[in-house]
Amino acid sequence: MSKRNGAKMEANTEFALRNVEVKARVRQPEKLREVAAKLADSPLVELQQNDQFYKRPAEAGDRLKLRREVGRQPQLVWYSREDVSGPKLSKYRLCLLQDEEQAQKLDLLLADCLGKAGQLKKTRYLYMVGQTRVHLDDVQGLGHFMELEVVLRPDQTIEEGQTIADDLLEKLGVSSDDLITGSYMDAYHAQSCS
Template sequence: MLRNVEIKAKVRNLDDIVSRAKKLSKSEGTWIKQDDVFFRVPQGRLKLRTFEDRTAELIFYDRPEGDGPKLSEYEKYTFPDGSKITSILTHALGVKGYVKKDRQLFMVGQTRVHIDHVEDLGNFMELEVST
């Protein structure tokens, strides 16, 4: 399995965080719209992330609950069109929940800086480093 370390935090001052990310990355970042469907599974988490161009990534991951940095182990597979696999997994496993977000991605060295606006939840930042 692949592994990364990630830390997430609620963002109170979005403009300040975006400004800092732009400075550190020396870029404007990349905008990504993501629709995640989480499926019911006995262990870990299984989600299908669909993008605007209809491509999708099926991602299984396992990480501890709680605050602070977390080691996450994951596997993922990309589909050229996610509509059929969404239907299959929905019928086979059932849906646990949905998360829709607009993500601004910055790269700072080996660190992925995600600044997310999550529908109905607000703004968040995630730092992610592959191990």
């Protein structure tokens, strides 16, 4: 945690966190919510998220966003992953911001330095299944999606995470035909261009 001019920010600066991630389109959201609820170890958490993405250098899979959630601290999120379908490694760093005022200042700074790539709003239904965050997302203007994030422990391999993800995909009844590449922002831009 660092403090500068009374502003407090918390960040994981020692290393990037890791998870194995997979995204898919959802054709029957209510049915998938029922299955996820049965598998979950804890109660459902419903989140209202507003993500502002910023332009980045042309490094494949490298993204930066400012996330605002109702009732939670804003956070700056950097992540990097390959744009392929199916389970893949995602490395990320988080920086919790003190409050909305700090988020607004950071948003202006990043917009001036990098430019804005776009904004997404979604309702996220979060279920925890073991070490995996199961997200069922209703993305404004895009539709229904599912995202698995198998949060890897430092001693776990990517292959172990992929095995966990594959097992959960099967239990959730997610078809390989519904797996997607890229981010929601990529899908939004592709939809806007068509």
